[in-house]
Amino acid sequence: MRARTVKLVVSTMIPALLAGCGAAPEKSFSASPSSPESGRRTTAGAAVSASDMLAAPEQVAMADESSVSVAAAPAPPAPPPPPPAQAPSKVAKEDARRLEGPQEKSAAEAKLAAAPVQEPGVVAAPPPETPGREGYTDYGVNPFTDPLKDRFSTFAVDVDTASYAISRRKIMEGTLPPFQAVRAEEFLNYFQYGYVTPKSGPFAVHLTAAPSPYTQGHHLLRVAVQGKRISSSERKPVHLVYLVDTSGSMESADKMGLAKKSLRLLTDSLRKGDTVALCTYAGSVREVLAPTGIEQRSKILAAIDDLSASGSTAMSSGIDLAYNLAQRTLVPGHVNRVMVLSDGDANVGATSHQEILKTIKHARDKGITLSTIGFGMGNYQDTMMERLANEGNGNYYYIDSETQARRVFSEQIDGTLEVIARDVKIQVEIDPDLVKTYRLIGYENRDVADKDFRNDKVDAGEIGSGHSVTAFYELELRSGKVAAKAPVVVRLRHKTPLGSDKADETLVRMDPSAMASSFEAAPANFRFGAAVAGFAEILRQSPHARSWKLAEVERIAVSAAGQAQEQQEFINLVRRAGSLSEGRGGALVAK
Numbered sequence: 001m002r003a004r005t006v007k008l009v010v011s012t013m014i015p016a017l018l019a020g021c022g023a024a025p026e027k028s029f030s031a032s033p034s035s036p037e038s039g040r041r042t043t044a045g046a047a048v049s050a051s052d053m054l055a056a057p058e059q060v061a062m063a064d065e066s067s068v069s070v071a072a073a074p075a076p077p078a079p080p081p082p083p084p085a086q087a088p089s090k091v092a093k094e095d096a097r098r099l100e101g102p103q104e105k106s107a108a109e110a111k112l113a114a115a116p117v118q119e120p121g122v123v124a125a126p127p128p129e130t131p132g133r134e135g136y137t138d139y140g141v142n143p144f145t146d147p148l149k150d151r152f153s154t155f156a157v158d159v160d161t162a163s164y165a166i167s168r169r170k171i172m173e174g175t176l177p178p179f180q181a182v183r184a185e186e187f188l189n190y191f192q193y194g195y196v197t198p199k200s201g202p203f204a205v206h207l208t209a210a211p212s213p214y215t216q217g218h219h220l221l222r223v224a225v226q227g228k229r230i231s232s233s234e235r236k237p238v239h240l241v242y243l244v245d246t247s248g249s250m251e252s253a254d255k256m257g258l259a260k261k262s263l264r265l266l267t268d269s270l271r272k273g274d275t276v277a278l279c280t281y282a283g284s285v286r287e288v289l290a291p292t293g294i295e296q297r298s299k300i301l302a303a304i305d306d307l308s309a310s311g312s313t314a315m316s317s318g319i320d321l322a323y324n325l326a327q328r329t330l331v332p333g334h335v336n337r338v339m340v341l342s343d344g345d346a347n348v349g350a351t352s353h354q355e356i357l358k359t360i361k362h363a364r365d366k367g368i369t370l371s372t373i374g375f376g377m378g379n380y381q382d383t384m385m386e387r388l389a390n391e392g393n394g395n396y397y398y399i400d401s402e403t404q405a406r407r408v409f410s411e412q413i414d415g416t417l418e419v420i421a422r423d424v425k426i427q428v429e430i431d432p433d434l435v436k437t438y439r440l441i442g443y444e445n446r447d448v449a450d451k452d453f454r455n456d457k458v459d460a461g462e463i464g465s466g467h468s469v470t471a472f473y474e475l476e477l478r479s480g481k482v483a484a485k486a487p488v489v490v491r492l493r494h495k496t497p498l499g500s501d502k503a504d505e506t507l508v509r510m511d512p513s514a515m516a517s518s519f520e521a522a523p524a525n526f527r528f529g530a531a532v533a534g535f536a537e538i539l540r541q542s543p544h545a546r547s548w549k550l551a552e553v554e555r556i557a558v559s560a561a562g563q564a565q566e567q568q569e570f571i572n573l574v575r576r577a578g579s580l581s582e583g584r585g586g587a588l589v590a591k
Helices: 090-100 105-114 162-172 184-188 253-268 294-305 318-328 353-366 382-391 402-411 413-417 524-539 550-560 565-581
Strands: 059-062 152-156 203-211 218-227 238-245 275-281 285-293 335-342 368-374 396-398 419-430 435-441 461-464 468-477 488-495 504-509
Touching (some): 152 435, 162 382, 162 396, 162 565, 184 468, 203 488, 203 504, 203 524, 218 419, 218 461, 218 524, 238 253, 238 318, 253 294, 253 402, 275 294, 318 335, 318 368, 335 382, 353 368, 353 382, 368 382, 382 396, 413 461, 419 435, 419 468, 435 524, 468 524, 524 550, 550 565
Parallel strands (some): 059 504, 238 335, 335 368, 368 396
Antiparallel strands (some): 152 419, 203 218, 218 468, 419 461, 419 488, 488 504
16 A cells, blocks of 8 residues: 555546445545655655664575676766756656656645756657546656665555556557556566466565666666465355446447456356356446356356446445445455446546545455456546555456456456455665665555555555566666675565464565676566566656667567567557657657
């Protein structure tokens, strides 16, 4: 869960999910950071000393990456003399706002007076801030941090993939995604990298670093976590409630049509002992199918086939009905989940958004989780769909094709349904003797205050069977330093799927041999991940990636990719994005 409070642009779908509270309709809400830990990561998050951070007992292990020769990074070129003082440019203001994170524009501009002006040579102009009727949130971009001031980077895991699927659809339809729609972590975690599974315990941690192919004198560090795999025959029974938006906005084939195909795939993936209930919301809320055992699969499929879309979107007490149905089959130790299928567009409802979030949290604490599945374009509300899934400790997927539906609801369904660890947090400790500056690529809205790493009351992310989590850091090593010792130490904290709320902690030290002497000497899956990270950084117009080129991303991806369909598709997307950006002076601006 996020440590900061973020500004959210939310449609009236959230207010419409509950009824009877008497609150006036709300179309959006925002909250200012309430403490130094809120908003963009600052040195305030490092108030806890290193000795405090090491106080708890830990398991110690070595990362098991292939051995490669060790070499110091070449010294970065001497900086140019400072330019004459001048007023911040429009792009400099945009960069400062993005680095400060989600906050009111006037506050970001007020900080510009004390902020350094971005270096010249910027070619990309900021895209329009209003992405039409679709709802996305710009969570900002993590800044570079001096480890002498803050050596800890702490975040909650995230295995959602919706951002990549949304961006893929935009590019395939001939337009670039709005930069607000691009979350680097969801690009990275879309792909399978073939990490070695754990020999024991729920996780294996893999650490690798190599010189950056994008910025001379910098390195990329990959922190990868691979969860154990549980076979379908071993997984717990699941009790699902399908809550389907059947309003008129869902009428098209890429919405209701794909939603029905997705539910059929999911239903066909269930086994003996599982149950399904189905309810809908449109002009009214309706219980279509009471909890039904999978032994009556044909009855469940017939109920799905009968779904149709019409009328306005009155979610009203839809979420209440879904949870009431889930309560009927709530069994301790089983998987109990509500699946919301929607385009996120709603126009009828009269309940505070805080009430729906409280309801989701209350159900989550009782053992009923919630996942969101998004469909369609033109009126899609990404911010709201992600927020509901985060609050419900579930997954957030976007379905843009039958292939994606099959991937999520058939090929990878065990990871979606079977949780192997709750409230998973990662803390990376950067050695200031070796590293001059660092930044985490992505995970801006998964930031956790350093002091809350061992606070087990702070909610974090869940990992399912076979899921992997990938994070990349960009590092600038200190000149002349040879990495004879581990530049980073990684701590991972998690709770078991059931039982105690006391978390277990594991520590992994990076083996210096996992620092590749050149980018080309790094493992292929590392290089492919670097291409994915670079693509996301360029698409979201990161101020740190102004000089990064799609042609270089394509070159890296081609040299590192295997024959997997998803990797070959990625190369095609990079090429299409390059074609869409031609004639714009290198700027990537969404239409």
